[in-house]
Every structure is written in C-alpha cells, then in structure tokens.
Amino acid sequence: xxxxxxxxxxxxxxxxxxxxxxxxxxxxxxxxxxxxxxxxxxxxxxxxxxxxxxxxxxxxxxxxxxxxxxxxxxxxxxxxxxxxxxxxxxxxxxxxxxxxxxxxxxxxxxxxxxxxxxxxxxxxxxxxxxxxxxxxxxxxxxxxxxxxxxxxxxxxxxxxxxxxxxxxxxxxxxxxxxxxxxxxxxxxxxxxxxxxxxxxxxxxxxxxxxxxxxxxxxxxxxxxxxxxxxxxxxxxxxxxxxxxxxxxxxxxxxxxxxxxxxxxxxxxxxxxxxxxxxxxxxxxxxxxxxxxxxxxxxxxxxxxxxxxxxxxxxxxxxxxxxxxxxxxxxxxxxxxxxxxxxxxxxxxxxxxxxxxxxxxxxxxxxxxxxxxxxxxxxxxxxxxxxxxxxxxxxxxxxxxxxxxxxxxxxxxxxxxxxxxxxxxxxxxxxxxxxxxxxxxxxxxxxxxxxxxxxxxxxxxxxxxxxxxxxxxxxxxxxxxxxxxxxxxxxxxxxxxxxxxxxxxxxxxxxxxxxxxxxxxxxxxxxxxxxxxxxxxxxxxxxxxxxxxxxxxxxxxxxxxxxxxxxxxxxxxxxxxxxxxxxxxxxxxxxxxxxxxxxxxxxxxxxxxxxxxxxxxxxxxxxxxxxxxxxxxxxxxxxxxxxxxxxxxxxxxxxxxxxxxxxxxxxxxxxxxxxxxxxxxxxxxxxxxxxxxxxxxxxxxxxxxxxxxxxxxxxxxxxxxxxxxxxxxxxxxxxxxxxxxxxxxxxxxxxxxxxxxxxxxxxxxxxxxxxxxxxxxxxxxxxxxxxxxxxxxx
Numbered sequence: 001x002x003x004x005x006x007x008x009x010x011x012x013x014x015x016x017x018x019x020x021x022x023x024x025x026x027x028x029x030x031x032x033x034x035x036x037x038x039x040x041x042x043x044x045x046x047x048x049x050x051x052x053x054x055x056x057x058x059x060x061x062x063x064x065x066x067x068x069x070x071x072x073x074x075x076x077x078x079x080x081x082x083x084x085x086x087x088x089x090x091x092x093x094x095x096x097x098x099x100x101x102x103x104x105x106x107x108x109x110x111x112x113x114x115x116x117x118x119x120x121x122x123x124x125x126x127x128x129x130x131x132x133x134x135x136x137x138x139x140x141x142x143x144x145x146x147x148x149x150x151x152x153x154x155x156x157x158x159x160x161x162x163x164x165x166x167x168x169x170x171x172x173x174x175x176x177x178x179x180x181x182x183x184x185x186x187x188x189x190x191x192x193x194x195x196x197x198x199x200x201x202x203x204x205x206x207x208x209x210x211x212x213x214x215x216x217x218x219x220x221x222x223x224x225x226x227x228x229x230x231x232x233x234x235x236x237x238x239x240x241x242x243x244x245x246x247x248x249x250x251x252x253x254x255x256x257x258x259x260x261x262x263x264x265x266x267x268x269x270x271x272x273x274x275x276x277x278x279x280x281x282x283x284x285x286x287x288x289x290x291x292x293x294x295x296x297x298x299x300x301x302x303x304x305x306x307x308x309x310x311x312x313x314x315x316x317x318x319x320x321x322x323x324x325x326x327x328x329x330x331x332x333x334x335x336x337x338x339x340x341x342x343x344x345x346x347x348x349x350x351x352x353x354x355x356x357x358x359x360x361x362x363x364x365x366x367x368x369x370x371x372x373x374x375x376x377x378x379x380x381x382x383x384x385x386x387x388x389x390x391x392x393x394x395x396x397x398x399x400x401x402x403x404x405x406x407x408x409x410x411x412x413x414x415x416x417x418x419x420x421x422x423x424x425x426x427x428x429x430x431x432x433x434x435x436x437x438x439x440x441x442x443x444x445x446x447x448x449x450x451x452x453x454x455x456x457x458x459x460x461x462x463x464x465x466x467x468x469x470x471x472x473x474x475x476x477x478x479x480x481x482x483x484x485x486x487x488x489x490x491x492x493x494x495x496x497x498x499x500x501x502x503x504x505x506x507x508x509x510x511x512x513x514x515x516x517x518x519x520x521x522x523x524x525x526x527x528x529x530x531x532x533x534x535x536x537x538x539x540x541x542x543x544x545x546x547x548x549x550x551x552x553x554x555x556x557x558x559x560x561x562x563x564x565x566x567x568x569x570x571x572x573x574x575x576x577x578x579x580x581x582x583x584x585x586x587x588x589x590x591x592x593x594x595x596x597x598x599x600x601x602x603x604x605x606x607x608x609x610x611x612x613x614x615x616x617x618x619x620x621x622x623x624x625x626x627x628x629x630x631x632x633x634x635x636x637x638x639x640x641x642x643x644x645x646x647x648x649x650x651x652x653x654x655x656x657x658x659x660x661x662x663x664x665x666x667x668x669x670x671x672x673x674x675x676x677x678x679x680x681x682x683x684x685x686x687x688x689x690x691x692x693x694x695x696x697x698x699x700x701x702x703x704x705x706x707x708x709x710x711x712x713x714x715x716x717x718x719x720x721x722x723x724x725x726x727x728x729x730x731x732x733x734x735x736x737x738x739x740x741x742x743x744x745x746x747x748x749x750x751x752x753x754x755x756x757x758x759x760x761x762x763x764x765x766x767x768x769x770x771x772x773x774x775x776x777x778x779x780x781x782x783x784x785x786x787x788x789x790x791x792x793x
Contacts, residue, residue, distance in 0.1 A: 056781055059592045063585050064774040069525060071584070074502040074517040076133060077490055080140065083483030086490070089131050092117035098128040101143065106488050106504070109514055115143055119164060122171060129162055137192035141166050142208065144188060144195065150181045153231065153733060154764075157240055161186040161197065163208060174206055175199060176213050184228055185241040189249035194314060196243060196252055203227035203243055203254055205314045214316045216252065223296070225257040230305050231295055233257060235734065236692035237334045237383060248342040251311050251364060255336060258306040261329070262296035267731055269293070269761050295733070300687055300694040300708075301701040304329045309336050309347060311364045322362035323369050324349060332692070339396075339413075340389030346372075346396070348383060354696045357381045359396065359411065373411045373418060375400050377614075379621035380696045382406075386431050389413075390460060397421075397441065399428060401614040408441060410460065422458045423465055427611035429453060433482030433489075434460070440508075442469065442486055444478075450610040451536055451548050451580045453477045455489075457508065469510050477581035482507075490516065494582045496534045496550065499523055529591040531555040536580065539603065539642070541634035548578040548610065549635065551643075552590055552600040561792030564650035565599045566590075566784060567636065567674075569666070571628040572658035573620065573697055576610050577602040589777055597790035599646060601639065605631030622704055624686065624697050625711035629665040636673055645792075652676035652788045654780060657735060657764065658683070660727075664713035664743070671721040676787045678780050680727045681735050681764055684714040684743040688736060717746045723787040724754040727776065729762030755783070 062068050077088040085105050092098040098117035104110065117128040133146040143164040149156035159181050161174040175183050178199050186197035189205075196205045201220030206213045217226040229239040233255075243254035270290045298304050306328035310319035322345060324333065332350040334357075339346040345362040347369075359373040373396075375381055381401075388397040395410040398418065406428050408421040422428055426447035432455065433442045439460040446452045447466070454470035455478060470478050476495035483489060486507055494500040499522045504513045532553060538546040554563065568590065570577045590600045604610055605628045607620030620627045640648045653674050655663045660682030667677035683689050686708050687701050694701075701708045709715055728740040737758075747754055757779060759766050767773050 053596070053781070053785060056592060056596055056785075057778060060589070060778050060781060061774060063588045063592065064777050065771065069522065069585055069588055071499045071519050071522045071582075072517050073500070074490065074492075077481065078134075078136065079481075079483045079488075080136060083485050083488050086483075087114055087136065089134070092128070094118065095128055099131050101131070101134065106483070107513075114140070115164065115166065119166075119169065120145065120162075120171065122162070122173070132156070132159060135188060137188050138190065139192060142188065142192055144186060146186070148181050152184075153234060155240065157184050157228075158182055159184075161195070163195065172211075175204075176206075185243070187241075187243075187245060189245050189314065190247055191249040193249065196245065196314070198227040198243070201225045201228070203252065203312070205252070205316075214314070216312050216314075216316055217254075217256075217319070223259040223262075225259065227254045229255065230257040230259050230262075231733070232298055232305065232690050232692050233307065233332075236690060236696075237332070239334075244336070244338055245314075246311075246338055246342040246364070249314065250342065251313055253309060253311045253336060253338065253345050253364070255333065256308050256310060258308075258328075259296035261303045262298050262305050263302055264294040265297035265733075265736065267293045267295075267733060269731060271760055297733075297736075298691040300689060300691050300698070302691065304352070304691055307333045309333055309345060309362065311345065311367075320365065320367045322347065322360075323367045324360060324362070325369070326351075334383045335385070335387060337387045339387075340393035346387055348387075350381065350383070352691075352695065353699060354380045354692075357383075359398070361413075372396070372413070372416050373398065375402065377401060377618070379618035388431065388434050390434055390436055397431065397434065399431070401618075404614045406611070406614070408443065408458070410462075419462060421460060421462050423462070425613070426466070427613060429611050432480050433486045435486040437485065440486065442480070442482060442507075444480075446611055449475075450576075450604075450612050451550075451578050453479070453579070455480055455510075467508075469508055471510055475580060477579055496536070496580045496582065496587065497526075497530050499526065499582045526588065529588055529595070531595070532557070536578070539635050539638040541631060541638050545606070545631075547603050547605060547631060547635050549601060549603045549639070550578055551639075552594040554594045554597050554599070557645075558792055559645050562645055562647035562650075563597065563599045563792050564788050564790060565601060565639075565646050565652070566593060566788075567632075567651065567653040568600065568602045568659070569632060569653055569655040569662045570657075570659040571605050571608065571632060571655070571662040572624065573607055573609055573617070574658060574693075576604050576608045577659075578604040578610075589781075593781060593784065596785070597792065598784075598788075603632055603635040603639075605635070621697060622699055622707045623711055624694075625661065625665050625713065628662055629669045632662065632666060633670045633673055647793065648673075650675060650788050652678070652784055654678035654680070654784075656680040661713060664724075665716070667722060667724055668713055668716040668719040671719050675722040676724075676784065677722060678725045678727070678783055680776070680780075681729065681732060681766065682713070682726070682740065682743075683735050684739050685712045687712070688739045688742075714743050714746055717743065717752065718750050720747065720750075720752045720754070723783075724752075725757065725780075725783045726754060727757045727759070727766070727779070729759045729764065729766045729768075731761040731768075732764045734764040 075088050077086050079086050087103050089099045090102050092100045095117035100113050101115040103112050103114040120128040129147045132149045135144045145162045147160050149159035161183050164171050184198040186195050194205050203216040203226050220226050227243040229242050233239045310321045312319045330352045335348040347360045349358040349360050355377050357375040358371050360369050361372050362369045384399045394413050398409045398411050409418040411418050429444040431443050440457045442457045444453050445456045456466045458466050479492045481490040489505050491505045492500050492502045499519045501518045502516045535551045539549050540546050594600045640646045653663050653666050660679035663677045663679040664682050666674050728737050730737045762768050
C-alpha cells in the first residue's frame with residue numbers, strides 16, 4: 001500500500017450509498033449545536049405543540065448527542081508481505097490518547113508493535129501524532145502518517161504528512177515550509193525513495209534521502225487544478241487523489257482540470273466568519289457583514305470543466321499530455337491508471353451523455369492514444385472502478401451491462417476482443433480481488449435477493465458458473481478486504497438490526513480464523529431498541545413488477561388495530577434503502593419513532609441500484625422523479641391492501657437529498673396518499689443540479705425539455721394538500737439552497753401553507769455546529785408527532 005489515500009475496495013452500492021445517502025443521513029460522529037431560523041411561508045405556519053415528548057427527546061439525545069451508539073471498526077488495516085501479515089492501528093498501552101501501529105501474523109495471530117506512539121512524537125513536542133491514515137513502504141522501513149486533517153467539501157483530504165524512518169528513528173514533516181494542513185494525497189514511490197503530494201493545486205515530489213522538493217506542475221490556481229479534482233469530478237466521479245506513480249518510480253501520471261468557463265456558484269454566509277466548509281474551522285463567530293465563497297459548479301446543460309491526463313518525470317520537466325480525442329468539455333476522463341506496466345496509461349473516456357465509454361491506452365512517452373474497447377448503452381454506463389490487468393497484463397478485467405446483466409469480461413490488450421467471464425441472470429455488484437495464480441475472480445453479488453450481498457467467485461477463463469463463497473445461512477450484507485493472492489480476507493458482516501462485526505477468514509473455504517471486532521458493546525446497547533426484527537418482504541405493484549420493502553413495527557404491536565405509517569425514501573439511482581445493512585444511527589431513529597406507536601417502512605422503486613438487472617436499474621432513464629413517484633405510490637397502496645393494520649389516513653414520508661426530492665414528488669403528485677412530508681435538502685428543479693449526475697440519468701436539458709419539466713417536483717407544487725416541512729442548510733455546496741428558495745416562492749405564489757427550517761451556513765449533511773444533528777432529528781420527530789399523532793386506533 002503505497003499511499004495513505006489508497007483505500008480497500010468497496011462495493012459500488014456501498015460507496016454510492018455512503019457518498020450520497022449514508023453520509024447525508026447517517027452523518028459523521030462529530031456532533032455539532034445549532035443556530036436555527038424558522039421561516040414561515042404564507043401568513044402562518046402550523047402551530048407547534050405545547051408539550052414536548054421528553055422520553056423521545058431523551059432517546060434522540062442519546063442517539064445523536066453522544067457517542068453511545070457509535071460503532072467500532074477494525075483498522076484502518078493494511079495487508080503486508082503479500083498477505084502473510086497485516087497491520088492496523090490500536091490504542092497505545094503506554095501513551096494516553098495515542099496509537100500504535102501493530103503487526104499481526106495472518107495465520108498465527110502473533111502480535112508485535114511495529115511502530116509505537118513514542119516514535120511518533122515530533123521534536124519539541126510532548127504528544128504523539130494522531131493517525132488519521134498511514135502507509136508503509138514495501139520494505140516496511142518507512143511509515144507515512146496523515147494527521148491534522150481539514151475538510152475539503154465532503155472529506156478531510158488536506159492535512160500534514162510525516163515520514164518515520166524506523167531504522168534511524170528520524171521523524172520528518174513533509175512539504176518544507178508549506179502551511180499547516182495544506183498537503184494532499186502524499187504517496188510513496190514504489191521504490192520508497194520519494195513521496196509525491198499535492199499542494200495548492202500543484203504536484204510535488206520530495207526526495208526522502210536529500211529532502212529536495214521538486215515542483216512538477218507550475219500552473220496550479222483556483223481554476224487550473226493538478227493532481228486532484230474540481231468540485232464536480234470529485235462529487236460525481238469520486239476523484240480526489242488525482243495522480244499515480246509509475247511502477248518503476250520514474251514518472252507520475254495525473255489529471256489536470258481546467259475550470260475556466262465553468263460558471264461560479266456563490267455561497268453566502270450571512271453570519272460572517274471563515275468558510276468553515278472548506279477549512280474545517282468550527283462554526284464561525286458572528287460578524288457584521290456576510291462573507292462569500294465562490295467555486296466552479298456546472299449545472300445541467302452548462303459549460304463543463306476540461307480534463308486531461310499527463311505524465312511528468314519525478315525529477316521535473318515538461319508534461320507529456322495524452323492525445324485523447326474530442327472536446328474535453330464534452331467528454332469525461334473518469335478513470336486513469338498505469339496499464340500494468342510503466343509504459344502505458346489506461347483511461348476511461350465517456351461522452352457527455354455518459355452512454356459510451358471508450359477504454360483508451362496512452363503511450364506515456366509520446367502521448368499517442370489508441371482505443372482498446374468501446375462500450376455503449378441506450379441509457380447510461382456506470383464507471384468501472386477497478387481496472388485490473390490479468391494474465392501478465394494481457395487482459396483487462398471489465399464490467400458491462402451489454403447482455404442486460406452486469407457481468408465481468410476480459411478485454412484482450414492485443415485485439416480488444418471481450419470474452420465473458422461470469423454467466424447467469426445476476427448482476428456483479430463489485431470486484432473484490434483476483435487470484436492470478438489459480439485464475440479466479442472474486443466479486444460481490446446476490447442473485448436471489450437484491451437486499452443482500454455475498455462473496456462469489458468465477459473462473460477467469462469463463463468456464464463453470466458462479467460459486468458462492470460466503471456460507472449459507474448468513475443473511476445480510478458482507479464486505480471483504482482481500483489479501484494479495486486472495487488466500488485471506490478481512491470480512492465484515494452486518495444486517496439491518498445488527499451492527500457490523502469483522503473477522504479474519506481463510507479463503508476459499510471462508511473459515512473464520514479469529515474475530516477482530518464484534519461490536520459486542522454496541523450490539524448490547526441497541527438490543528433494547530429492537531423489540532422485534534425488521535420484516536423484509538416484496539410488494540406486487542402490478543404489471544408483473546415487485547419491489548423490495550422493509551417494515552419496523554412498534555413494541556407491543558397489535559395487528560387488530562390500525563397504526564400510522566412513516567415511509568423513508570431515497571428512490572434515485574445513487575442509493576438503495578432496502579439493503580439488509582446497519583446504517584449507523586438512522587436505524588435507531590426509525591426504531592425510536594416506531595416505539596412511539598408508528599409503523600416505519602421503506603420501498604426501493606425501479607431505478608434504484610439494486611442488482612436486479614439492467615432493465616430494472618435503467619428503466620428511469622430520462623424520467624427521474626416520474627417513475628419513482630408512480631412506483632412508490634403503488635407500493636404504498638399494495639402495502640395498505642395487504643396489511644390491514646396500516647392506517648391509510650395517517651401516512652407520512654420523509655427523505656434527505658434525493659429522498660427529499662422524492663418526498664416533494666409524493667406530496668405534490670399523490671396528495672390523497674401522503675398527509676405529512678418532511679423533505680431535507682431536496683432538489684425541486686432538476687435543471688439546478690450538477691451536470692455529471694443529472695445528465696447521466698436525464699440527458700441534456702436542451703434535448704429533454706419535457707423530461708426535466710415532468711421530473712421536477714416544483715412543477716407540481718399546486719398539488720400540495722397535506723403538512724409539508726422543508727429543511728435546508730444555506731451553505732449547501734452540493735444541493736443548493738437556491739432551489740429550495742425557488743420552491744418556497746412557488747408555494748407562496750400558490751397560497752400553499754408549509755413549514756420551512758433553515759440551518760445557516762450548514763452543508764448538505766446539516767451537521768456543522770454543536771447540537772445540529774440532534775436538532776435536525778428532534779425537529780423531524782416533533783413535526784411528525786404534531787401532524788400525524790402516534791398510536792393505534
């Protein structure tokens with residue numbers, strides 16, 4: 001593992017859910033209080049209840065204002081010595097509030113402290129460096145530490161980097177005189193002699209022997225970005241670390257983004273103070289005047305950034321730019337890696353509509369590019385995250401929907417021919433590892449139940465069918481961090497009602513060797529919240545279509561009575577709510593609501609990324625918001641028709657981000673079904689969201705005018721009849737507050753009464769500032785109880 005930015009493989013669904021839904025709703029564990037402004041649209045808002053639910057508030061305080069229910073995770077762990085051992089971070093036995101890096105022999109479990117906290121105390125200080133992330137050189141002599149992180153949009157990717165020489169004991173901070181917390185993505189060269197990193201949108205290399213720092217790019221600015229990404233590529237293609245060392249350590253390939261011509265979006269902070277979103281500084285003190293932050297944000301149909309890939313010597317000099325065809329503002333370079341050698345770069349080149357993906361090979365010395373493979377879909381193509389070369393670099397492992405299921409293929413480096421590896425009516429969710437010796441590929445799939453995830457393997461030559469590796473009788477979602485060679489894996493298992501547990505397993509027999517983190521304490525604490533397991537089932541919504549669903553029932557449930565129902569929704573292609581996985585504190589929120597006397601349920605409509613085939617996943621193309629509304633309403637009717645204890649006169653719906661958008665859709669389009677809606681950070685008008693995401697699923701607004709109109713909730717606001725709460729952070733860099741303001745104006749114009757909560761300066765997660773997260777959930781709980789009284793009838 002050569003860089004601290006390198007992360008274990010994660011399934012496509014898990015990553016999407018975390019990025020777009022989980023980190024919005026399940027939030028980080030940093031809990032931060034609130035500055036609240038309530039704006040009431042129209043002449044008056046619905047009255048607030050005089051009595052608070054003290055018991056529920058105390059429960060929510062335990063969940064959201066303490067660390068009582070924050071689970072433990074094993075790691076961050078790194079495989080070393082080809083899988084014969086692994087290292088992880090553990091609390092130091094000798095230094096308070098500090099950590100050691102510990103080595104374990106994989107087979108025997110023998111433990112040794114590889115680096116003690118005492119070795120990580122900088123000269124002139126008394127405290128060890130906190131370890132946010134780390135990497136070891138291949139010979140294990142050098143340790144690279146990432147510490148003192150600050151946030152850049154969603155993630156803390158700026159910070160300080162230190163290198164420890166384990167032989168000499170020397171501890172050195174990288175970056176020369178660079179300001180504190182200003183370096184990004186530091187990575188060892190494969191030979192361990194240098195580290196490369198990004199600072200102020202330029203790429204640098206630093207010689208660990210001499211200390212010499214070489215500036216590799218010279219044009220970094222607010223609009224020319226080298227070695228990392230601009231806002232939209234980061235948000236939608238998950239590109240943050242934007243450079244790669246060549247295997248021979250002589251060169252570095254990197255992205256450059258040109259945001260000139262991209263319209264600036266301006267965030268206004270009325271309370272003044274520093275831009276806490278970017279700097280990580282706590283919520284600012286009040287100032288006299290507002291401050292602003294501008295950044296390039298291409299809305300659907302507007303000018304995009306231009307991306308290109310270059311190769312530069314680690315000693316400096318001119319960059320050799322890859323001669324990628326086409327207008328760089330009308331195409332995307334979504335992935336880039338060295339192509340299994342130090343001579344070629346492999347790139348994924350998508351057109352703006354994202355319905356073609358050309359695999360390109362670029363010569364690192366000349367920049368010449370040839371097309372290796374062309375993929376196409378009538379709707380859209382998902383980016384292939386892992387570009388694995390097998391058979392000595394002769395073949396590229398590829399994922400495609402071309403036979404209407406997401407399968408694995410091998411693309412010949414010489415001919416470009418694609419050969420099918422996996423067979424059957426099922427989707428591959430993600431590639432987990434390749435056993436290049438025994439010629440197996442390991443992947444996540446769930447052919448029989450779209451709410452679960454298991455490990456499978458198939459022969460690389462395409463013979464035979466899929467072989468399930470995860471043992472039967474273990475329902476839920478399983479994730480794996482595979483060792484090189486795939487003989488071992490760190491296995492994390494979770495279910496809807498059970499926090500994650502991680503053990504070490506031997507493969508391919510999946511024998512559990514030792515438990516690494518069972519989260520026993522958290523499991524015991526959440527048990528009182530779960531009087532009965534959540535029920536998972538399918539609902540027939542007509543036309544031969546069934547949707548996955550879950551339901552939580554209150555304690556002391558009486559099926560002879562009727563209960564109010566709260567529906568939790570996301571409903572867009574970026575997330576699936578019916579996974580049998582533990583999503584942090586959100587399940588406890590729903591449990592707390594249920595135990596007040598509510599049913600809580602969720603449905604996954606067509607278009608959500610369930611592994612149910614291309615037709616399921618891509619049926620929403622060009623009509624986001626329309627089909628989801630129809631399917632969700634049909635699912636609710638089916639539930640009411642089959643569960644007589646659902647009180648159809650008392651139904652509420654809530655969601656965040658895309659779920660907030662669909663909450664608006666349901667309140668406006670099906671007002672006879674939904675009496676209460678709580679929409680957090682919604683996108684009322686699809687034309688206002690970013691180009692990469694919205695155009696992927698809708699096409700360009702100039703070419704799909706009716707689709708954008710019919711898919712945007714704001715155009716159906718006249719349908720509102722029930723109680724609606726809209727919640728938004730005014731500092732949301734992702735889903736802009738302006739869209740909610742336009743909806744507010746439209747509702748005022750229509751004379752519609754509603755409630756509106758603004759969290760000043762907060763981002764899309766609405767988590768900044770002490771107490772904010774607790775306040776949001778307390779608000780949702782209170783609004784629900786006031787307008788949809790709890791309890792059976």
